[in-house]
């Protein structure tokens with residue numbers, strides 16, 4: 393049986409967590425009982441659906457905003473508590489990894505901060521809560537690269553499948569917390585916008601394209617075109633290649649559905665980026681224009697399905713079994729080295745815009761979001777994160793992502809989106825984690 397931390401105990405922020413584990417130190421960490429965490433871990437999380445997010449924000453009155461604030465105030469520490477407990481239950485050598493312990497400390501700090509926020513009763517209270525939310529979103533930008541590095545560094549210590557499950561759970565939970573936080577910030581902004589029905593008691597705009605962070609009229613074709621352009625520009629700027637493939641879109645071009653735009657842009661952006669890169673590499677020394685990347689959009693009553701087909705030669709055979717893994721595969725060393733450069737990028741390029749007031753009316757749907765650094769990183773900085781992260785995002789709103797590689801020819805990626813948005817977010821519950 394692997395060693396695990398006793399329930400209800402956690403190491404104080406001390407040498408025990410900050411030193412890297414070499415096995416040479418025999419100093420035991422100081423422990424102390426923490427009843428607050430135990431208590432919060434007992435609380436169930438309350439999943440939400442895109443439809444709930446939307447309906448809730450549509451008739452935005454002061455009491456509704458306050459009740460959204462109180463949902464955030466209790467839901468975030470609950471969700472954080474569950475993840476803290478997951479980390480505590482990792483073997484000690486793993487949780488002592490400097491990258492993972494940094495994540496643990498960030499989560500603990502956020503948990504401690506949120507759990508003592510008193511009930512929100514007024515708009516002033518809400519403003520204070522929003523400040524805490526913004527701070528957390530900013531501080532936690534370093535979480536993904538640190539988690540990824542920690543998981544890779546600990547690959548010898550925990551079975552890889554278990555590590556991947558852990559990573560998936562943490563990432564999904566992280567998405568969920570950011571959705572909740574960003575949605576509330578966006579609703580608060582909407583409520584405070586002077587141009588948004590200033591004289592109306594009920595600040596409702598039935599024609600608004602956004603409700604908080606949810607874009608009601610996500611159009612798959614437009615997303616493909618925008619993300620394709622970004623991928624093409626990035627490649628032409630960073631390589632001398634003139635062999636940038638064209639991107640064609642056909643099928644149900646009018647299909648629209650409610651979705652959090654930054655999530656869809658991230659997935660589609662990563663898929664197109666891989667395809668563009670593969671085609672450029674395959675055709676760099678071949679005369680004539682490279683074959684286009686073909687995107688097909690198919691709308692059914694329940695779903696929107698996107699198929700992205702390229703002729704970039706398919707996925708290398710040695711990579712294929714590890715495509716969806718965060719922790720294993722032949723390129724772990726390069727990935728680690730590349731990831732080491734990402735936290736620095738996060739500080740400069742990934743400045744969140746949450747503190748800035750967004751113009752609701754003329755808001756640019758392709759706004760900067762928390763995924764931007766990952767999207768605009770240089771192409772040669774391959775992190776091996778694009779596909780596994782995209783799948784986490786796709787599955788979060790009850791969708792799916794699959795890849796079929798035709799060796800020597802190309803790749804077909806299938807992204808399925810739940811169109812009606814009435815599925816709950818897919819967060820892992822304590823019960824299923826305990827079963828792992």
Ligand SMILES: Nc1ncnc2c1ncn2[C@@H]1O[C@H](COP(=O)(O)OP(=O)(O)OP(=O)(O)O)[C@@H](O)[C@H]1O
Pocket residue numbers: 662666667670702704705706707708711715773774775776777778779780802803
């Ligand atoms: N369309 C594709 N054609 C050929 N190979 C692909 C394709 N998509 C992915 N691959 C292969 O799978 C690997 C993993 O892809 P993934 O997007 O997860 O990570 P990455 O592209 O290496 O790094 P990152 O996306 O984090 O920058 C790629 O390095 C590439 O070798």
Ligand SMILES: [Mg+2]
Pocket residue numbers: 662665666777778779
């Ligand atoms: Mg990629």
